[in-house]
Amino acid sequence: MTKNVTVYELYDRRSLADFLDYKESNPKEPLVYVLQHPPESINILGAAEYGRLVICLPYNSQIIFSSGPFIHKMRKNLKDFEEHDYILCTGDPAIIGISTSIVSDITQGCYNFLKWDKRERTYYPLRIDLHNKGE
Numbered sequence: 451m452t453k454n455v456t457v458y459e460l461y462d463r464r465s466l467a468d469f470l471d472y473k474e475s476n477p478k479e480p481l482v483y484v485l486q487h488p489p490e491s492i493n494i495l496g497a498a499e500y501g502r503l504v505i506c507l508p509y510n511s512q513i514i515f516s517s518g519p520f521i522h523k524m525r526k527n528l529k530d531f532e533e534h535d536y537i538l539c540t541g542d543p544a545i546i547g548i549s550t551s552i553v554s555d556i557t558q559g560c561y562n563f564l565k566w567d568k569r570e571r572t573y574y575p576l577r578i579d580l581h582n583k584g585e
Contacts, residue, residue, distance in 0.1 A: 456498075458502065486545055506549070533561060559578070560579050
């Protein structure tokens with residue numbers, strides 16, 4: 451039996467509106483923020499076990515010359531990130547680095563991300579606490 455997976459794309463106006471409606475109606479439900487849409491050859495649907503998928507940027511996004519506009523865009527995309535949500539690191543390493551810095555800033559250094567285990571072929575949640583505030 452296949453589980454229905456909901457995917458929101460923040461760069462699509464209709465999908466963004468659906469996401470905002472869902473977030474307002476379900477503020478305690480965890481979400482998986484996929485930093486950049488993966489190539490078609492990579493299946494990330496297993497990450498939906500941890501929450502609905504929220505794709506922040508399209509596949510071909512890049513930071514060209516200045517990081518300022520990108521930082522502004524990702525701060526907007528990640529502004530609702532909460533400690534119970536997850537980051538799924540996909541795409542350009544510069545996008546991953548800046549985005550995790552933004553999330554760390556929003557959550558005071560406490561956040562979750564999903565790590566892919568090639569051997570087990572599954573995602574594992576990892577809790578990050580940069581300031582050793584607990585757990």
